[in-house]
Amino acid sequence: MINLKEYEVWFITGSQHLYGEETLKQVAEHSQQIARGLDSAKQIPVKVVFKPTVKSPEEIYSICQEANTAKNCIGLIAWMHTFSPAKMWIGGLKILQKPILHLHTQFNRDIPWDSIDMDFMNLNQSAHGDREFGFIMTRMRLNRKVVVGHWQDAEVLEQINTWSRAAAGWHDWQGARFVRFGDNMRYVAVTEGDKVEAELKFGYSVNTYGVGDLVKVINEISDKEIDNLAAEYEEQYAVVPSLRKGGDQYSSLREAAKIELGLSAFLKNGNFKGFTDTFEDLHGLVQLPGIAAQRLMAQGYGFGAEGDWKTAALVRAMKVMGSGLKGGNAFMEDYTYHFDPANPLVLGSHMLEICESIAVGKPKCEIHPLGIGGKADPVRLVFNVAGGPALNASVVDMGNRFRLLVNEVEAVAPEHDLPKLPVARVLWKPYPDIKTGCAAWILSGGAHHTCYSQNLTSQHLEDFADIAGVEYVLIGKETNLRQLKNELKWNEVYYR
Numbered sequence: 001m002i003n004l005k006e007y008e009v010w011f012i013t014g015s016q017h018l019y020g021e022e023t024l025k026q027v028a029e030h031s032q033q034i035a036r037g038l039d040s041a042k043q044i045p046v047k048v049v050f051k052p053t054v055k056s057p058e059e060i061y062s063i064c065q066e067a068n069t070a071k072n073c074i075g076l077i078a079w080m081h082t083f084s085p086a087k088m089w090i091g092g093l094k095i096l097q098k099p100i101l102h103l104h105t106q107f108n109r110d111i112p113w114d115s116i117d118m119d120f121m122n123l124n125q126s127a128h129g130d131r132e133f134g135f136i137m138t139r140m141r142l143n144r145k146v147v148v149g150h151w152q153d154a155e156v157l158e159q160i161n162t163w164s165r166a167a168a169g170w171h172d173w174q175g176a177r178f179v180r181f182g183d184n185m186r187y188v189a190v191t192e193g194d195k196v197e198a199e200l201k202f203g204y205s206v207n208t209y210g211v212g213d214l215v216k217v218i219n220e221i222s223d224k225e226i227d228n229l230a231a232e233y234e235e236q237y238a239v240v241p242s243l244r245k246g247g248d249q250y251s252s253l254r255e256a257a258k259i260e261l262g263l264s265a266f267l268k269n270g271n272f273k274g275f276t277d278t279f280e281d282l283h284g285l286v287q288l289p290g291i292a293a294q295r296l297m298a299q300g301y302g303f304g305a306e307g308d309w310k311t312a313a314l315v316r317a318m319k320v321m322g323s324g325l326k327g328g329n330a331f332m333e334d335y336t337y338h339f340d341p342a343n344p345l346v347l348g349s350h351m352l353e354i355c356e357s358i359a360v361g362k363p364k365c366e367i368h369p370l371g372i373g374g375k376a377d378p379v380r381l382v383f384n385v386a387g388g389p390a391l392n393a394s395v396v397d398m399g400n401r402f403r404l405l406v407n408e409v410e411a412v413a414p415e416h417d418l419p420k421l422p423v424a425r426v427l428w429k430p431y432p433d434i435k436t437g438c439a440a441w442i443l444s445g446g447a448h449h450t451c452y453s454q455n456l457t458s459q460h461l462e463d464f465a466d467i468a469g470v471e472y473v474l475i476g477k478e479t480n481l482r483q484l485k486n487e488l489k490w491n492e493v494y495y496r
Contacts, residue, residue: 014084080129086136166463182281184307215284218262260292274302279373290352290380297355327454328357354424385426
């Protein structure tokens with residue numbers, strides 16, 4: 001469902017006519033070689049496409065205009081091989097609607113000490129040409145990513161990789177559609193938000209459909225389709241005997257399969273990239289979608305429980321950013337604490353809907369009472385999650401702006417069996433410690449719903465926030481509450 005190789009980043013080199021045709025020919029040759037090198041680098045998941053050197057305001061405006069309308073172009077990498085007078089860039093940068101990465105590099109890694117002359121110096125002017133280019137973007141107050149170093153350096157390639165993934169997530173949001181089945185959970189504050197402002201700021205739309213619209217599609221699913229998916233469940237998961245064919249609850253497994261097939265058809269037919277539901281609005285559904293939400297997330301769809309459309313959209317964006325990387329991204333909720341002074345932990349979980357992409361081992365397929373929603377017992381996947389570096393991210397509507405809040409965590413392998421907990425679950429230690437991390441999250445207005453990621457870093461999310469032009473707050477190893485409170489106060493002034 002998500003293939004980052006469908007996306008393009010355009011490599012654009014700036015120069016000017018002052019240097020003559022011979023120099024410009026060398027500029028073009030070097031630029032093509034760098035673009036080919038970046039395109040073939042295994043670290044970079046998108047295509048890097050060479051574009052001809054721009055040397056005038058008209059050429060710059062034209063390439064920016066072309067990038068804006070190119071369907072698969074998700075951003076530009078700009079480099080000044082020579083000096084490129086920055087006033088030439090004003091018109092193009094004013095209309096540019098795609099993210100931009102400023103690569104401060106040069107073709108040669110080393111200075112050729114024995115042969116360097118003024119011809120070499122006139123050609124290789126990145127050291128000050130990029131400063132001229134950087135000034136105009138700062139003067140225009142433009143957000144961009146700046147990467148410094150030789151273009152073949154592994155660290156440089158990794159930074160381009162991170163930014164390109166963030167750009168892909170942002171591109172995927174433009175024109176995306178998310179569907180809400182019913183409203184959000186009653187009286188809950190953080191799952192509310194301004195959907196009009198979200199569409200203006202983020203580019204995606206959120207609209208509500210009645211649960212009856214979904215039920216109609218579900219009821220059109222054929223018995224053969226249901227039987228085939230039920231058999232797939234038995235093949236892929238450790239299905240409890242009662243749910244297997246011939247078991248006394250097999251009808252519940254078939255009902256769960258029917259719901260998944262109907263949901264999948266609804267999302268495909270409406271070209272939606274994610275959805276929400278709520279246990280308070282299930283009219284016509286036999287059970288709350290459990291395994292359906294889990295498996296659809298694993299296919300790349302965004303999801304948010306209780307009508308949480310902001311988290312559904314974030315889950316989708318983070319799945320795009322993490323495509324092809326080891327590990328997964330899942331809807332998550334901080335559920336309960338282990339306040340042992342020697343080993344404090346957070347238990348993350350939800351009633352049903354944790355994506356199987358983060359599971360360790362073969363998930364179990366089970367059925368248990370939900371105790372909420374007043375419907376039949378729902379089928380769900382139950383599993384543990386591996387230890388290792390991870391993070392939780394949340395988009396919060398602050399009224400006058402959106403805030404992207406990230407907490408870096410260290411997941412830990414299960415230390416005890418949880419035989420009576422019938423849901424997927426993960427244990428983690430928040431950075432810098434549980435007391436500071438949780439206090440910082442609460443002070444920052446963080447939601448109780450998040451996207452939990454095993455394969456993205458805080459840098460991916462920071463680049464994403466920069467592209468989106470929204471506030472970014474990080475809670476990590478160096479977080480100090482006094483400094484965080486000051487940061488939040490300063491941000492209030494900046495965004496007001």
